[in-house]
Amino acid sequence: MNVLEITNLTKKFADFIAVDNMSLSVAEGEIFGFLGANGAGKSTTINMIAGLLRSNDGTISILGKNSAKQSRFAKMNIGMVPQDLAIYEDMTAYENVKFFAGLYGLRGAELNERVEEALEFVGLQDKHKSYPKSFSGGMKRRLNIACAIAHRPKLIIMDEPTVGIDPQSRNYILTSVRKLNEMGCTIIYTSHYMEEVEEICSRIAIIDHGKIIAEGTKEQLKSIITNTKDVWIEVKSIENANLESIKEINGVEAVFIDENLIKINSDTGVNNLNKIIEHFMSSGIEIRSLQEKAPNLETVFLTLTGRNLRDQ
C-alpha cells in the first residue's frame, strides 16, 4: 500500500497557482526527495500533506485514507519537520519534545521513554535540561526533528531540515534520516542541496512552478538527459565573456555561470569543444581548467527547469 497518494492537487493563493494539478505516490519504505528552486511549491505541497493548508482541489490519502476526511488518523501517522524552526525558546529540549509528543496522546512512562529515545536519536541526550537559547543552529534543527519523531510516525516529512547548518550537524541529520528509514519510516525529504538528495533519496521528484516535471530514481532521471554533456570551464575572470555568443556555437544548449565557473550544457552528438575554447581565446579570456562532466542531478535540473537550484 502507498503511504502517500496525491491526486490532482491544486493550491491557489489568490490568483497565483502555487501547486498545479500535482499527482504523486510514495510507497512504504521510500526516501522520497522533493527537488525544486525557491518558490517552486515544495513547502506548499508539504503543508497540504501535513494538513496545515487546505487544498483548492484534489485529494491526499495517507495510508489509504483520505486525509481531509480522516484528518486525525492522517495527523497521528505523520511527523512534520517544518522548514522554519518551530520550538519553544522558554522550554527545555526535553520539555519541547515531551509537549509535542503528548499531543499525540502519549502519557506517563511511555511518553518519557519516547522522549528520551527521540532526543538520543538526534544526539541531544545530554542536553535535556538546556534551553534552545543556548543551542547552535544545528542543534536547534536537530531538536526541531526530535519534536516530530517521538510519536513514531509512519510518514516523516522533512522540509529542508539541513538549511544553514554546520557540516557535522548535517551529517548527523542525514545519518538519522537513513536510520529512521531502516526502522521502517517512510520519508519525504526536501532540500536545496543536490548532493544530499542524490545521496539519500531512493526516488526524486523535480518540481517547478508547482508542477512535477520529472520523477523517478536517480538513474531514471539521469537517463532523461543521456544525450547531453556538461562542460565546465574555469576562467580567471568572466569579464568580457560574451555568453550569448557561446550559446550560438553549434550543439550548445544552455550556459550557466557559477562565479568563475562557466557551465555549458551541450549535445553529446556534436563535437564543439574546439570551438568553445577558441571562443574564449579570441576574447582574451584565460582558461584555468576545463572538464567534461557526466550528467548528474544538477545537470538534469538545469536542463529541465532552465535555472539554478539555488538562487545565488
Next chain:
Amino acid sequence: MKDILWLIQNTLRITFRKKKNIIMYLCMPLVGIFISLLVYGGDQKTILHVGIVNQDQNKITTDTIQFLKGLENLEITKIDEGHVQRKISSGDLDSVITFEKGYSDSVLAGEPGHIQLTSIKGAAITAYVKSYLHQYIDNIATISYVAGGNREIFERMYQDFQHTEYNLVTHTLEDSSKNKFMTNQTIGFLIMIMLMSAGNMSEIILLEKENRTFFRLLSTPINARKYILSNIIVNMIVMTIQVFITLTIMKNVFHIGINMSFGSAVFVMLLFSLIAVGISLVIVSFSNSRSAAGALQNLIITPTVMLSGCFWPVEVMPKSLQKIANFLPQRWTLDTLTKLQDGNEFSGLYLNFMILFAFAAAFFLIAVYRFSRNNTTQNFV
C-alpha cells in the same frame, strides 16, 4: 479533551514559571487595594479609647458602663474628673463620658440627662459613641416610662432588657459609604488588570504564530479551534484566581466590607472575565503581530477603563462622557456591583446580567467571525 488539558497544563506551567508573570497576574490585582487604602484611609476598625468619669454610683450607671465595655471597638478606662482635659489633649483618650450625679435618677424618670461627652476628634467619633449610648439610655428610659413608677415591674423589665441587649452589641458600626468607595476603587483597578492579563494571555496566540510553533501544533492532532479554546480556558483560570485573591484579601485581610455577598461579587466578576476574554480575542483577531495587538490594547483598554469609572466615580465626569460610558461593559459591571451594594436583590438584577452576558457574546461572535475569515485567506487562524 485530553489534548486540550495537555495544552492548558503546559501553558499554565510555562506561564507561572516566570517571576514576571507571577507579579503581573497574581500581585498586580492587589495594587488596587493599596490604592484604595491610600485614597480612603486606613483600617475601618480603629479602637476608640474612652475615659469614664463616674460621679453617680448607682446600679443603672454601672450597667451603662458595663454596656460600653461590651462594645467591640471601645476601650474603657475609668479616670478622675480632674484629668479629663489633660488626657484628651495629650491624645491618650479619644473621648470622655462623664456620668454626673443624678444620671441614674433622670433615666429612671424617663428624661435622661446629667451625662456629658467630651472629645476633640470631631463629630464622627462622638456620633459613633453617642448613637450607641443614646439607644441604650433611651431603652431604659422607655422601660421606666412603661413601668410608670412601679419599682417591681421596672426591675423585671430591666432585667430582661439587660439580657437581650448584650447580644445586640456585637455588630461593629462601619461607615458603609467609605467601604463602597474602597470596593469600587479596588474592583475598578482589578477590572483594568483583568483586561490587561486577558490581553497578554491571548497574545500568546500571536506569539506562537510568530514563532511558528502554532503552525507545528496544527500538524499534530490539535486543531485551531481546540487550541483557541485551551487559550480561553487558561485565560479564565488566571482571571478566576485574580478575582478570588483580590476579593478574599480585600475582605479578610484588610476588612474592607464589600456590602454584598462574596458569591455575588465573584459571579459578577467572572461574568466580566468572559467579557475580558472576548475583548482580548477581538483584539488578537484584528492584529497581525504582537506589537499591533499591544498598541490596540493600549488604545482600547486605558481610555475605556477611565471613562467607565474604574478609577473615579463616573458622577464626577461631564454628562456627555457619562453617556458614552453607558456603552462600555466595564461601566455595567461596576453598575451591577453598586446595585448589589445598595441592597438590590441578586435576582432582581437579571437585566444587568443579561447586558453583561450580551457584551461577552457579542465580542466572542466578532472574534469567531474574524478568525474564520482569516482561515479562508490562509493565515492559519
